[in-house]
Amino acid sequence: MTGRLLGKSAIVVGAGQTPGETIGNGHATALLFAREGARVLCVDRVAERAEATAAEIIGAGGQAHARTADVSRAADCAAIVQAGLERWEAIDILVNNVGIGGGDAPAHRLEEDAWDRILAVNLKGMWMTIKAVLPHMRERGHGSIVNVSSLAGRAGGIQLAYEVSKAGVNRLTTSVATSNARHGIRCNAVAPGLMDTPMAVSGIAHASGRTTTEVREERDRRVPLGGKMGTAWDTAHAVLFLASDEASFITGAILPVDGGMGVRIG
Numbered sequence: 001m002t003g004r005l006l007g008k009s010a011i012v013v014g015a016g017q018t019p020g021e022t023i024g025n026g027h028a029t030a031l032l033f034a035r036e037g038a039r040v041l042c043v044d045r046v047a048e049r050a051e052a053t054a055a056e057i058i059g060a061g062g063q064a065h066a067r068t069a070d071v072s073r074a075a076d077c078a079a080i081v082q083a084g085l086e087r088w089e090a091i092d093i094l095v096n097n098v099g100i101g102g103g104d105a106p107a108h109r110l111e112e113d114a115w116d117r118i119l120a121v122n123l124k125g126m127w128m129t130i131k132a133v134l135p136h137m138r139e140r141g142h143g144s145i146v147n148v149s150s151l152a153g154r155a156g157g158i159q160l161a162y163e164v165s166k167a168g169v170n171r172l173t174t175s176v177a178t179s180n181a182r183h184g185i186r187c188n189a190v191a192p193g194l195m196d197t198p199m200a201v202s203g204i205a206h207a208s209g210r211t212t213t214e215v216r217e218e219r220d221r222r223v224p225l226g227g228k229m230g231t232a233w234d235t236a237h238a239v240l241f242l243a244s245d246e247a248s249f250i251t252g253a254i255l256p257v258d259g260g261m262g263v264r265i266g
């Protein structure tokens with residue numbers, strides 16, 4: 001531990017992960033934050049997932065607490081912030097990692113309920129956790145919010161609702177950054193590209209009837225930098241930087257974590 005978040009209290013929403021062979025973005029972020037000295041409220045819709053991450057942190061000597069919440073419910077978002085304040089009196093960092101994509105499709109095939117569900121969780125949910133934490137951060141004149149967006153917010157074509165939700169996350173990020181800069185609150189986003197997380201690799205393998213090895217090889221081939229997907233640790237380190245005081249003059253940034261995919265021509 002090098003103490004980059006020493007003394008900070010953080011909420012990581014989506015701190016569990018889809019079960020699988022590798023580690024998820026929010027799970028890795030929560031572990032890394034704790035290693036760097038933060039107290040972490042691990043929030044997830046699935047209780048066992050939040051509890052597993054918190055237990056891992058505590059087992060390694062860190063400070064964590066688990067909380068179950070569904071970000072598509074405003075009352076749950078308010079309760080997350082309340083829980084953080086009751087436990088640690090202050091919230092320095094909010095990480096919004098929740099993102100879903102099941103049932104997505106291109107525009108001509110997408111079902112209305114899938115659109116509604118994906119937008120409610122990925123975009124409205126992020127806004128609601130931010131809305132819940134802002135009064136506290138404004139009162140303190142200090143706070144750092146990091147949203148997990150996606151390269152899909154800029155490019156894609158086959159997952160309409162997910163892409164639109166992540167484009168929305170980008171503008172949510174810049175809008176919150178602008179309207180809260182005077183209050184000492186920073187709001188940034190990371191935009192991962194192809195990452196080797198279970199939600200992506202096992203999820204695609206399951207949906208397409210391929211093995212995880214086949215999906216991994218196909219995704220690796222598409223990445224310019226080293227011909228290999230990133231890992232959740234790449235996402236987590238970018239989130240850590242933006243959340244920490246090292247980024248104290250950075251707000252409204254959308255940081256690509258994509259091995260050069262976003263700037264590739266052709």
Ligand SMILES: NC(=O)c1ccc[n+]([C@@H]2O[C@H](COP(=O)([O-])OP(=O)(O)OC[C@H]3O[C@@H](n4cnc5c(N)ncnc54)[C@H](O)[C@@H]3O)[C@@H](O)[C@H]2O)c1
Pocket residue numbers: 013014015016017018023024025026027043044045046049069070071072097098099100121125148149150151191192193194195196197198199200232
């Ligand atoms: N894996 C990739 O290739 C990739 C690429 C770009 C962006 N991302 C983004 O990274 C983030 C995390 O991805 P991951 O692959 O680690 O996923 P993951 O599914 O492993 O982790 C997300 C967690 O969020 C939880 N969650 C889902 N709905 C929730 C809700 N309504 N309320 C509270 N918690 C909820 C899940 O239970 C899960 O534990 C997402 O925002 C995703 O869009 C991932």
